[in-house]
Each structure stands twice: as C-alpha cells, then as structure tokens.
Amino acid sequence: GVADSGVAGAGGGGVVDLAGEPVKQRARVVILGGGFGGVYTARALERLLRPEEAEICLVNRENYFVFQPLLAEVVGGSIGILDTVAPIRRLCRRTKLYVREVERVDLGGKTVTLAPSGFRPRAAELRYDYLVVAAGTRTDFGSMPGMAEHALPFKTLGDALLLRNRALEALEEAANETDAEFRRRLLTFVVGGGGFSGVEVVAELNDFLRLAAPAYGIARDEIRCVLVHSGERILPEMPAGLAEYAQRILARRGVRLKLRDRISAATAEAAQLASGETIPCRTLVSTVPAGPAPLVQALNVAKEKGRLAVGPTLEVAGQEGAVWALGDCASIRMANGDLAPPTAQHATREAETVAANIAACLRGQPQRRFEFGGLGKMGSLGRRSAVAEVLGVKISGLAAWFLWRTVYLMKMPGLDRKLRVALDWTTALWFDTELVQLRTQPSDNITSEHYEAGETVFEQGDYGDRFYVVRTGGVEVIRDGVRIAELGPGDTFGEMALVRNAPRNATIRAVKPTDLTAVSRGSFKRLMESLPQFEEEIAERIARRSG
Structure with a gap:
C-alpha cells in the first residue's frame, strides 16, 4: 500500500501496513518562489508525477503569480490592476501553497523554516526530499545613499x-x-x-x-x-x-x-x-541594480556573482540529487556557454528541465541537460x-x-x-485613460494593540516578531509556568528574542486592560542601526534581565 505520513524523507518513522510490510512514504518537493520559475516547476511536476508519488509544496510571500512582462502596463492603466496576476491555487491545483516568508534553509537537515503568519507568532518547518530554489532577485540599493x-x-x-x-x-x-x-x-x-x-x-x-x-x-x-x-x-x-x-x-x-x-x-x-x-x-x-534575495545569500553553497552555481542539469553545486535552482537567482550556462538571461521564456524552459529531473531522480532514471537557447x-x-x-x-x-x-x-x-x-x-483604444487614484497604505511598522485582563500577548517558545512598550495597564511575565515579574507603563519587553534571533523565553499576559505600542522586527532593527544610544540601552536591558 501507499501512505502519506505528512513528513518528508524516505524511511522516516518506520511505518508498516497491516500485512507487516514497510509502507512507502511519498516524497516531498518544496519549491521556494512563486514567479515564472517556481509556478511553472509546480505545474510541470503536477503533470509528471502521480499524487501517490510525491507531495508538491510551494512557498511564496503572496498567494498570486505576477505576469511580469505586462507589469508596466498597470502604470498606464491599459490593463486592470488584477488582470496581470493569477491565484497560484488555481494555476497549481495539486500543489500545497504556503503564503509565508522563508526564514532559513538547513541543507544538511533538509528542512525549510517558514516565518510565522500575521495571526499567530509560530514558525513552521517543512522537511523536504527535493528542494527547488526559484527565489528571484531583489532591487539592491545598498551602495547608493538615499x-x-x-x-x-x-x-x-x-x-x-x-x-x-x-x-x-x-x-x-x-x-x-x-x-x-x-x-x-x-x-x-x-x-x-x-x-x-x-x-x-x-x-x-x-x-x-x-x-x-x-x-x-x-x-x-x-x-x-x-x-x-x-x-x-x-x-x-x-x-x-x-x-x-x-x-x-x-x-x-x-x-x-x-x-x-x-x-x-x-x-x-x-x-x-x-x-x-x-x-x-x-x-x-x-x-537596477538587482541583488540576490536574502534566502540565496544565506545558502552556504557555491555562487557566481551572487547567483547559485548550478550544473548542466540545474542541480546546485554540492547538492546534486537534492537541490535545484533556476530563474534569476541561478547562474545557468546555455549550450553556447553564455549565461541564460533572466527572461520568462528561459525560466519556463528551466522549470520543465527541473521538473523532469526531479521525476527522474524519484524514479531512478538519468537526468537531462538544460539546452534551450532562446527564441528571441x-x-x-x-x-x-x-x-x-x-x-x-x-x-x-x-x-x-x-x-x-x-x-x-x-x-x-x-x-x-x-x-x-x-x-x-x-x-x-476607445476610452480616455483612467485617472482614479487608489490610495493604499503600507503595513504599519508601529501599531497600537489592546489586551483585556487574562489575554496573552505571546507565549514562551513563540517566534519573536515585535518589540513592545507598555502605555497603560500592566502585564505579567511567566517563565516555565512561574510568574517572575510584572511590567507597567513605560516598561518594555520582547527585545531579547529580536536581538538574539531566538524564540520567546517567557509568556506575557495582561493582568488588567492594557494598551501596548508594538514595533515590528524590521523597524526595531532600523532603530538599532540608526540610534546608537537606543542600541546601548537595549543591550544594557538585556544584560540586566539575563543576569
């Protein structure tokens, strides 16, 4: 029989069927990125692999795919705002979608850690048998002031x-x-x-x-x-x-x-x-300029000018048979020796090659080389x-x-x-250009939050995503089930998990109606970088609490 344990990795768990025979677990393919490379890899895998052969997972920060070649036309209004995007769940109906950021990839342990959602500060971990990196690039302004x-x-x-x-x-x-x-x-x-x-x-x-x-x-x-x-x-x-x-x-x-x-x-x-x-x-x-995504920078593998070094079969150097890379984040050589350009036509052909090679690995067959030269x-x-x-x-x-x-x-x-x-x-062609201005507000990096007595702000072991200041009311600090402190107006908490990039070491619960100011991880980091006095104060506070 065939069973899906929900955990990747052959042989993990020692499951047997009713006849006493080992149960073959489904392989898990995890794809990082929802652009042309990632989405078209998922679509190709859905065609090539039977549901009982593999589980396909895709991680992307949005739940939609953007058709990049037509993006500029959104500016002029010749295309509707939503007409250049398509829901990934409808394009890849058999693929399990995770709308999350990637926190880190452990190549040795074959795990991908996902950042928590906005509803619950808990990170998620995905084990994989086969990993596809299609993270693209980002605009890098690091070397240009302002x-x-x-x-x-x-x-x-x-x-x-x-x-x-x-x-x-x-x-x-x-x-x-x-x-x-x-x-x-x-x-x-x-x-x-x-x-x-x-x-x-x-x-x-x-x-x-x-x-x-x-x-x-x-x-x-x-x-x-x-x-x-x-x-x-x-x-x-x-x-x-x-x-x-x-x-x-x-x-x-x-x-x-x-x-x-x-x-x-x-x-x-x-x-x-x-x-x-x-x-x-x-x-x-x-x-311009385009730089590697943080996920790609963090991978401890060979790179060429910031891009992942891959072989002719698009396997990442040193991770053959386990990790493939494609699209803008990979340094791919075409048959003539030139680097493959970051275009949609190349990404979709690379996706076909990666999907075919994963299927070949799964079935014990030889892989094929990427040999597309471009149509124009x-x-x-x-x-x-x-x-x-x-x-x-x-x-x-x-x-x-x-x-x-x-x-x-x-x-x-x-x-x-x-x-x-x-x-x-x-x-x-027939009507005047649209002049409606749709005002959108970016996600607030500093927000106000209210808690009633008995409500939990976060729990011990949660992912640290915010720094807090108590404006009114009060909260209690509970570690390993023991109340160790109470904080009131003007006190702060949550900085230790952000600075040390570690889970919360205590539970915080409101003891009365409480108003808090919450500062996001990114804003907290910018405050630390731009205000040395604030950084020193946080360091002193952490030292006192650790002591």
Whole structure:
C-alpha cells in the first residue's frame, strides 16, 4: 500500500501496513518562489508525477503569480490592476501553497523554516526530499545613499500600483502649485536603468502622464521623463539597430535620455548622477541594480556573482540529487556557454528541465541537460510601438508592437486572464485613460494593540516578531509556568528574542486592560542601526534581565 505520513524523507518513522510490510512514504518537493520559475516547476511536476508519488509544496510571500512582462502596463492603466496576476491555487491545483516568508534553509537537515503568519507568532518547518530554489532577485540599493529611502523599485504588482498612485498624486499637486520651480520638480520623473524593464516603465509612464496632463490643466510639454543608463545605448540585449530605433522613438515622444551616466544617490528633492549632475525631481524609479534575495545569500553553497552555481542539469553545486535552482537567482550556462538571461521564456524552459529531473531522480532514471537557447527578444516602447528580434529576424514599430501583444497574450496563464487582458486592451483604444487614484497604505511598522485582563500577548517558545512598550495597564511575565515579574507603563519587553534571533523565553499576559505600542522586527532593527544610544540601552536591558 501507499501512505502519506505528512513528513518528508524516505524511511522516516518506520511505518508498516497491516500485512507487516514497510509502507512507502511519498516524497516531498518544496519549491521556494512563486514567479515564472517556481509556478511553472509546480505545474510541470503536477503533470509528471502521480499524487501517490510525491507531495508538491510551494512557498511564496503572496498567494498570486505576477505576469511580469505586462507589469508596466498597470502604470498606464491599459490593463486592470488584477488582470496581470493569477491565484497560484488555481494555476497549481495539486500543489500545497504556503503564503509565508522563508526564514532559513538547513541543507544538511533538509528542512525549510517558514516565518510565522500575521495571526499567530509560530514558525513552521517543512522537511523536504527535493528542494527547488526559484527565489528571484531583489532591487539592491545598498551602495547608493538615499535610494532605499527615496527611490521606488519596480518588481512587484505593489510597486506598479505605488508608481501609478505617485504619478497621479504629482499631477494633482502640480495642478494647484503656484511655485514654478516646485511645479517643475513635481512634473519631473526619473527612471534608472535602460534595460527592458526600465525602458518599458519610462515609455508607459511618459505616455500615461502626457495623456492625463490636459485633464489637470497641465501642458503636455511640461512633463519631463528622464531615463538614465550607464551604457552607450539603451536595450543592450538587442541588436544596435533596434536599440537606436528605440532611442529615436522615446526621444520623439519627449523622453530625455542620459547615457553613459548612472544614479549614484538620491534625496527627497533630487536624483544625483555619478557625473555630478543633479536632476530635481519628486519621483525617482530604479530598476537596477538587482541583488540576490536574502534566502540565496544565506545558502552556504557555491555562487557566481551572487547567483547559485548550478550544473548542466540545474542541480546546485554540492547538492546534486537534492537541490535545484533556476530563474534569476541561478547562474545557468546555455549550450553556447553564455549565461541564460533572466527572461520568462528561459525560466519556463528551466522549470520543465527541473521538473523532469526531479521525476527522474524519484524514479531512478538519468537526468537531462538544460539546452534551450532562446527564441528571441521583445520590448515595448509604449503607444503602438515596440522592437523585437525573433529567430534572427528584426522587427520594429507597429508590427513589433502587435507581435509583442499577441505573444504575451498567448503566454498569459488561464483563459480568464487572457480574455480580461484582451478586453482591457480593446477598451483602452476607445476610452480616455483612467485617472482614479487608489490610495493604499503600507503595513504599519508601529501599531497600537489592546489586551483585556487574562489575554496573552505571546507565549514562551513563540517566534519573536515585535518589540513592545507598555502605555497603560500592566502585564505579567511567566517563565516555565512561574510568574517572575510584572511590567507597567513605560516598561518594555520582547527585545531579547529580536536581538538574539531566538524564540520567546517567557509568556506575557495582561493582568488588567492594557494598551501596548508594538514595533515590528524590521523597524526595531532600523532603530538599532540608526540610534546608537537606543542600541546601548537595549543591550544594557538585556544584560540586566539575563543576569
């Protein structure tokens, strides 16, 4: 017979069936990341493996998959906000989804520790037989002062919505601004990075702003969109002729190109360039540089320029037969020796290879090499214009734009999403651009919490996710079932678990109606880094309590 123990690892548990024969446990495949690489790996595994052969688990911080190639169109409103995303549970119906952050991966113990949910401060642990790392990259502002505080990244649906709202807010303010210099700053938008992502963002943003400007009483020529790129030309991935065509189209539409320069720093009022030039602006978007995700950085395996080193079968070096990596986080060599670019067409083919190789390992069969070379490249330039190179044929203008839309519409997962996007594009041809600003508030990093007498703030052994200050009322501290202290207004607690990255060493329970101020782990860390006096005070408090 076949049974599912819920715990990965062959032979773990010594289960036997009624006839006294050992029961074969299902293998568990854990996939980290819900982008093209992760989702398409899960879909391929669902096709290749029978339910009784393996359990498929996918961990992602959101419960949806983002169709990245069309993300820039959300900014201009030519596609509905939710039409570029699809629920992972519907794309991968047999896959068990965990909407969590990954805390750490223990390669030796074959376990993945997941951060707690917002409802209960308890970490979860997943054992695996086979691990797939498809964590992507993140925008890394570490080397550029002020960028983390003042630049907008562009990688997620939230980033696209935030940029759209920022552009509309700038138009609203500029419409009533009497200071000419400040009005010019409000209407200046700087985008860093001249690759596909940067070019598509600046093209969509420029089109959107110029179409919307008359509704605010703003002349179209007051809109200034600036694209900053460190190379000799934009779109270095494309042939020179197509890249030069793209530059001419953008310049004709009012986009100012700053080549052979890069953004080196930012303030709330301006973008600072490496050449020394300052561009006054209130909106700065950066699509570069891309750095490894924290999960990838933490893995103690071989890397190439921050990416996971993999072999021809996409197995991670030193973890053959157990761990595979694909997508932006992996350094993958194609058959011609070049690095595989971070594109959707490559990620989906890599996913097919990884899924086939996991199935081969499970069945004791030989693995296959990744041998996809690419079909071509395409990039949108905004309103009815694009550039494309398909199977060596170069196309530009309206024909390339039609091809770009057709290809990506066909690649969109799910018939419902295909129909919605097609309808969005059709209505955009006939109606004015949408000017509704959807205000969204980011998750509060400092919140107020109220507890009645007898309610528990957290329990001993819980994951430490917040630092607390007692505003009113009081709480008791209980360790191993014994009450050891009572805290009142002005007292703090919870810092030890954050500093030591350890579980809570005591239970905290309200003894009367109590109001607390809660500071998230990330905000607590930033306070420690920016305020040495606060760091010293916390260290002294921990020393006293430990003693």
